[in-house]
Amino acid sequence: MLTPGVGPEHARKLLSAFGLPEAVFEQSVSALSVVVPSRLAQSLQTPPEDLEAQVDRVMAWLAASTDRHVLTLADPRFPPDLLQIADPPLLLYVQGQPEALRHPRRLAIVGSRNPTPQGETNARQFAFALGQADVCVVSGMALGVDGAAHTGALDAGAPTVAVVGTGLDRVYPKRHLALAHRIAAQGAIVSEFPLGTPPLPAHFPMRNRIIAGLSQGTLVVEAAVQSGSLITARLAAEQGREVFAIPGSIHAPQSRGCHALIRQGAKLVESAQDILEDLHMAEAPTAPETPTPRPDSLLDAMGYDPVSFDALQARTGLDTATLQARLLDLELDGEVSRMPGGLLQRIGQS
Structure with missing residues (x-):
């Protein structure tokens, strides 16, 4: 190689x-x-x-920890599902538990690096519910949806697999250093790239085929029309795997990719249970029902699309002081988030 x-x-x-x-x-x-x-x-x-130097580097990396592995095509721990894709990697560097790659239930969750607050919440909540149903979440450890998905699975006590586009002696993005340690301890970080490989743009579409190939299905949470998440979804479909998409606001650019996938035949999902049933995983224990939020006329007035303070005031007729106080309460309760441009958005439960 x-x-x-x-x-x-x-x-x-x-x-x-x-x-x-x-x-x-x-x-x-x-x-x-x-x-x-x-x-x-x-x-x-x-x-x-650089052959000798690279071999020495790999041997030193392996010797530094018992949770580091190099899997070849001939290794019995090599994930068999990857052997079925058109372009399987010749070898995999793994940090963590190789058995996570062969977990009986695996679902990819991918999406925007700059999701809406609702999109990030959806990713985390879907991953948490799937993790409680003994599903291993596979993603790419990128900012945004990927990171939220890994976090949700970890918080549920489930294994999660991160497929990265660098050598495993690097963490990218750097702000996910703590997350990477959690993933390696509870699941696995995987790469086909040699140690020392930097985060080059061409590597991320390549790693997407592994994300799709490791998974029985792929859930796209939020994605622009031109995005790496849609590449992963296309690869999943080409590999005969199921593709799921969460619909969003018709006004949000991050929802257009999901809507395009749904028009092309992806399955619209509103809850983790939809995915469990479609993949015949519903017999597993599922997450407890999320408590129904208390009725709130202000939340009803907001709807689920981003809204400005002035527009919300016009809808409710509340004076400025009262509306600001109510919004602060909802923010502290985690039911409303402030977005760039002074917009407000309701954060629904998934």
Whole structure:
């Protein structure tokens, strides 16, 4: 894999033709050229310049902790579902528990890096409910929906798997350092990229195929029309996995991707139970019912779309002091959130 130009596809062809990696390097250029382009056959005759340093780096990384692993295609712990996708990774670096990758119930939760307050709440609450139903949540440890999904699963005491686009000796984004430690302790962090690999833009679409491939279904919480989350959803559909989407406000850009998926055949969901039933997981113990919020005419007046203070005052007829006080109470109760631009949004229970 360190040989320039040899990606997973060419590597799998070589292994299929010649067997173990050692046998690949015993072949002549002419024999290799039957399987891969001649330029790669020639490259395989010379060890990569950084091979020895990279091997030493991996061995030191493995020796530093018992929860670090490198899984090849031949390893019995390699997740079998990944073998069914069109472009499975040749090997996986894992920090945490490899058995989390083979958990009997796995669902990907993906979405915007800049979700609305409601979207972030939905991600966390869906993941919490699914975690209580013994579902392992798979996501990408990005900011926004990914981080909320991992947190919800962890808070439910469930395993969660983070598939990342860097080497495992780096944490990206850095603000998720504490979250990464929690995930490794309770689940697993996974990457196909060598140690030392920085967060390059091209790596994140690549890791999305692993997120989709590890999961029996993919839930998109919020996503713009052009987003990595829709790439994950498309890959899931191509792999024959279920795709779910949460509808949102017709005025929110972050909801348009979900609405597009629903038009294309994704299943609209309003609760975690919808997903459990569709994936035949409903026999598992489910999360207790969320208490019904107390009736509040101000919340009714807000609706679920972002609203300005002036518009809300016009709807309710409340004076400024009274409305500000009521809104503060609702904010402290976690039922209303302030958004950029001075807008207010009701945070519903999922």
